[in-house]
Amino acid sequence: MSALDLPRPYLLFLADVDDPRYAKTAQGLRDWVPEQCIGEWALPGNELRLGLVELDPAAAKARGARALVVGVAPVGGQIQSGWVPGLIEALEAGLDVISGMHTPLSGIAELAAAAERCGRRLIDVRVPPSDLPVASGQPRSGKRLLTVGTDCALGKKYTALALTRAFRARGLDADFRATGQTGILIAGGGLPVDAVKADFLAGAAERLSPAADPDHWDVIEGQGALVHPGYAAVSLGLLQGSQPDVLVLCHAADRTWVSGYGPAFPLPPIEEVIELNLVHARLRKPGARMAGISLNTSGLDDARAEQAMDRLGARLGLPCADPVRGGERFETLITACLDC
Amino acid sequence: MSALDLPRPYLLFLADVDDPRYAKTAQGLRDWVPEQCIGEWALPGNELRLGLVELDPAAAKARGARALVVGVAPVGGQIQSGWVPGLIEALEAGLDVISGMHTPLSGIAELAAAAERCGRRLIDVRVPPSDLPVASGQPRSGKRLLTVGTDCALGKKYTALALTRAFRARGLDADFRATGQTGILIAGGGLPVDAVKADFLAGAAERLSPAADPDHWDVIEGQGALVHPGYAAVSLGLLQGSQPDVLVLCHAADRTWVSGYGPAFPLPPIEEVIELNLVHARLRKPGARMAGISLNTSGLDDARAEQAMDRLGARLGLPCADPVRGGERFETLITACLDC
Numbered sequence: 001m002s003a004l005d006l007p008r009p010y011l012l013f014l015a016d017v018d019d020p021r022y023a024k025t026a027q028g029l030r031d032w033v034p035e036q037c038i039g040e041w042a043l044p045g046n047e048l049r050l051g052l053v054e055l056d057p058a059a060a061k062a063r064g065a066r067a068l069v070v071g072v073a074p075v076g077g078q079i080q081s082g083w084v085p086g087l088i089e090a091l092e093a094g095l096d097v098i099s100g101m102h103t104p105l106s107g108i109a110e111l112a113a114a115a116e117r118c119g120r121r122l123i124d125v126r127v128p129p130s131d132l133p134v135a136s137g138q139p140r141s142g143k144r145l146l147t148v149g150t151d152c153a154l155g156k157k158y159t160a161l162a163l164t165r166a167f168r169a170r171g172l173d174a175d176f177r178a179t180g181q182t183g184i185l186i187a188g189g190g191l192p193v194d195a196v197k198a199d200f201l202a203g204a205a206e207r208l209s210p211a212a213d214p215d216h217w218d219v220i221e222g223q224g225a226l227v228h229p230g231y232a233a234v235s236l237g238l239l240q241g242s243q244p245d246v247l248v249l250c251h252a253a254d255r256t257w258v259s260g261y262g263p264a265f266p267l268p269p270i271e272e273v274i275e276l277n278l279v280h281a282r283l284r285k286p287g288a289r290m291a292g293i294s295l296n297t298s299g300l301d302d303a304r305a306e307q308a309m310d311r312l313g314a315r316l317g318l319p320c321a322d323p324v325r326g327g328e329r330f331e332t333l334i335t336a337c338l339d340c
Numbered sequence: 341m342s343a344l345d346l347p348r349p350y351l352l353f354l355a356d357v358d359d360p361r362y363a364k365t366a367q368g369l370r371d372w373v374p375e376q377c378i379g380e381w382a383l384p385g386n387e388l389r390l391g392l393v394e395l396d397p398a399a400a401k402a403r404g405a406r407a408l409v410v411g412v413a414p415v416g417g418q419i420q421s422g423w424v425p426g427l428i429e430a431l432e433a434g435l436d437v438i439s440g441m442h443t444p445l446s447g448i449a450e451l452a453a454a455a456e457r458c459g460r461r462l463i464d465v466r467v468p469p470s471d472l473p474v475a476s477g478q479p480r481s482g483k484r485l486l487t488v489g490t491d492c493a494l495g496k497k498y499t500a501l502a503l504t505r506a507f508r509a510r511g512l513d514a515d516f517r518a519t520g521q522t523g524i525l526i527a528g529g530g531l532p533v534d535a536v537k538a539d540f541l542a543g544a545a546e547r548l549s550p551a552a553d554p555d556h557w558d559v560i561e562g563q564g565a566l567v568h569p570g571y572a573a574v575s576l577g578l579l580q581g582s583q584p585d586v587l588v589l590c591h592a593a594d595r596t597w598v599s600g601y602g603p604a605f606p607l608p609p610i611e612e613v614i615e616l617n618l619v620h621a622r623l624r625k626p627g628a629r630m631a632g633i634s635l636n637t638s639g640l641d642d643a644r645a646e647q648a649m650d651r652l653g654a655r656l657g658l659p660c661a662d663p664v665r666g667g668e669r670f671e672t673l674i675t676a677c678l679d680c
Contacts, residue, residue, distance in 0.1 A: 137569025137601060194539040198574045201538050226576075227623055229477025233577030234538040240572050261477055268623065279616060283567055283608065 004125060006188045007067040007096050009035070011060035012050065014042040015083045017072035025100060025182050026050055026071025032161055032186045038065040043086055057086075057093035067096040067123070069185055077102040088114040096121040100181030125184045128196045128204060135202035135241050137284065142212030145337055146244035147222040147294065148277050150267050151259050152231060154252040155323070156222040157183050159294040162323035163248070164219040166334045174217040177208050179238060183221045193223055194234050201234065205241025220244065226276050227268050229261060236280060243284045246337050247277055252296040253308040270316065291337040292319035344465060346528045347407040347436050349375070351400035352390065354382040355423045357412035365440060365522050366390055366411025372501055372526045378405040383426055397426075397433035407436040407463070409525055417442040428454040436461040440521030465524045468536045468544060475542035475581050477624065482552030485677060486584035487562040487634065488617050490607050491599050492571060494592040495663070496562040497523050499634040502663035503588070504559040506674045514557040517548050519578060523561045533563055534574050541574065545581025560584065566616050567608050569601060576620060583624045586677050587617055592636040593648040610656065631677040632659035 012026040020027070029037055030050050039055035042048055057068060068090035074080065079087075079101050087097050087105075091114045099105050105122035106112045115122045145163065147156040160176055160183075167174035176183070178190030196204045209218040220242050224231030251270060258265040267273075274290050281288035293312060297305035305322065309329060313320030319336045321329035352366040360367070369377055370390050379395035382388055397408060408430035414420065419427075419441050427437050427445075431454045439445050445462035446452045455462045485503065487496040500516055500523075507514035516523070518530030536544045549558040560582050564571030591610060598605040607613075614630050621628035633652060637645035645662060649669060653660030659676045661669035 134570040137598075137605060195537050197535050198538050198541050198577060199534040199571065201573045202570055229580065229624065230474040230542055231539060232580050232620075233541045233573040236566075236576045237538060237573030240569065258477075265477060272619075276619060279612075280572075284569065 004123070004184060004189045004191070006098060006123065006125070006185070007121070008188050009038045009065055010067055010069045010098070011038055011055060011057060011065045011090070011095065012040045012052065012071040013068050013086065013090070014040060014046060014048050014050070015070070015072050015080065015086065016043045016046050017074055018046050018048045020048060022074050023048060023050070023072045025069070025073060025185060028182045029069065029071065029185055036188070038063050041068070041086075043082070057090040057095055061093045061095055065095060067098050070097070070099040070101060073101065079103045079105065079108060084108060084110055087111055091115055091118045091120045094118070094120070096123060098123045098125060098185065100125045100185065102126065125181050126192045126195050128192055132196060132200040132207065133203040134199060135206050139243065139285070140211035141214055142209070142216045142218060143246075144209055144218045144220060144242055144244045145246040145248065146220045146239060146242045147248050147250050148235065148239065149222055149225045149250040150227070150270060150273050151225050151252070151255055152228060153259055154255060155250045155294055155296040159248060159250050159323050160219045160221045161186065162330075163334065163337065166330070167217055167219065167338070170334070170338075172217055172338075173213065173215060174219055177218050177220040179208065179221045179223050193238050194231070198233060198237070201237025202241035205238045209242055222250070225273070226280065227273055229258060229265060239277065239280050240284055244281055244288055245285060246289060246291045247281060248291055248294050248333070248337065249274055249277065250294045250296065251312075252299070253305070254299040270312070274316070290318065292321070292333040294333070295320050295322050297322045297325065344463070344524060344529045344531070346438060346463065346465070346525070347461070348528050349378045349405055350407055350409045350438070351378055351395060351397060351405045351430070351435065352380045352392065352411040353408050353423075353426065353430070354380060354386060354388050354390070355410070355412050355420065355426065356383045356386050357414055358386050358388045360388060362414050363388060363390070363412045365409070365413060365525060368522045369409065369411065369525055376528070378403050381408070381426075383422070397430040397435055401433045401435055405435060407438050410437070410439040410441060413441065419443050419445065419448060424448060424450055427451055431455055431458045431460045434458070434460070436463060438463045438465060438525065440465045440525065442466065465521050466532045466535050468532055472536060472540040472547065473543040474539060475546050479583065479625070480551035481554055482549070482556045482558060483586075484549055484558045484560060484582055484584045485586040485588065486560045486579060486582045487588050487590050488575065488579065489562055489565045489590040490567070490610060490613050491565050491592070491595055492568060493599055494595060495590045495634055495636040499588060499590050499663050500559045500561045501526065502670075503674065503677065506670070507557055507559065507678070510674070510678070512557055512678075513553065513555060514559055517558050517560040519548065519561045519563050533578050534571070538573060538577070541577030542581035545578045549582055562590070565613070566620065567613055569598060569605060579617065579620050580624055584621055584628055585625060586629060586631045587621060588631055588634050588673070588677065589614055589617065590634045590636065591652075592639070593645070594639040610652070614656070630658065632661070632673040634673070635660050635662050637662045637665065
């Protein structure tokens, strides 16, 4: 059972944010769960469009929307005061309001009062449940894949989503298990592991991918990296509690140092990152294995991307593919994941 | 700067708990910081005594006490309703009240009201500060030692305290840095790392042992174990943020499986635990080294304890001592810690 179970489908709120770089949540929802996106709603004067039907809250409600999602995140990650009337309009139209911002929705008094008055919910997807246990460490049935990384922000969520879709396309029973805000909105549930108290982190991961049918796959969105100066603990708790059978290591072709930390923080050799992940994974699941590499080649042209995948795959002796590029390489990676 | 800075000296409150096994906090304070313990106070009918002066709150205040510490922790870790009048008496006598229980003191309405009325503080040492940063990973001056373990509850706090005392006895400038409730009460400050949100754990550890004089030692109380099924994430965040120069591995001679988890959870070979700790430590501090083993031999008689320390030390090629037994072996371990 997941911690969060979100009301869907959604109306995507773009507010007054016209820079698409700050609309990644809305774009992610449009790209990965278009069937859950009834429409988009920008405030007057905002020209940003995602290509969905433009609807205000009342119209979205009439078409079946159950919640408005704040689909934009300006620098600082705060709900802006200019958005509050729009959020209240959504509550009054009968929609719940969902946010992945750092500011809790219920901390805005006007909004809390409106939700109370309308009998609607304010849902913060960054808030974990309060009843998480310490991990039991007990093995559980079902198959699990976890995406791990050499760093943050290089494709662990995307890779997990693409693998889930590919597993399903091969007729397998597979669920994407979300651990971050955008992933949770896409999945309609999940657990924001980075906000869990450290003692309960592995327990949260156990709850996120519960015992399942022996042939069922949970494809779990990784977080951070075991070698990251800031977020290693998150990665380890998630790895231990997930008890993955299969790991896929995500890396970016042009990444040489820790993102946001600078050249004084070079990434360790990929071989060492693989070994470290396997050592920790095998403490909980002795047969855990690294199936291959998901290489983010978005910074490279086609020829150089092919070359980078060839070279890294040969060096490591593992399938290496960019899920965004797909193709034969990605099929090989998928087969390697399932080959157990 | 530590997160918590506790008012001292203390009056130790034994409440109605007469089983010494549940008075470990009070015993730890008496044993490690007797100069900070003005007296002890048991409720009428409780026969438990620690050997300190028996004082009620008013008498303790008159002798200079600044806070009453809840020195007992019954099963479940809750403040009992029968203790509340005593806690209010302390507030009225002009003492702050400090607790390491799971129940926050301020959650007890009567107590909150009394503290407000008396202008006194209710201090929960399990509550971390709310402004912790993500770790910067930047190196900082000063020397650091972290006690790590093969499991929970086998002497990491005791070892760190004994080493701090020994370093000072050798004329060194050393501080014990506390990471758990009893340690925090002993030190008069610290950071309860296990209650920190995972994203900020390494940042909390950075704050706990800030930049210091090049010859200053911070001796940091470890938590959990990197190989523990429940608490590994806590251990890793603390290890990364502490950036220790020196590690001391704590183990218990008679421990073969994870405490509380049972024989299905055997401890990995000590060599593997050492290697894993060093791999992680060297990501942040390339010269980090394992100085030796603190072996808890409390379950063994003298002859078998000596044999166990001989055998393990020879196997690992490292000094091996039980700080509780002290002696030459412990002196050798201390020297090995400082030999850098």
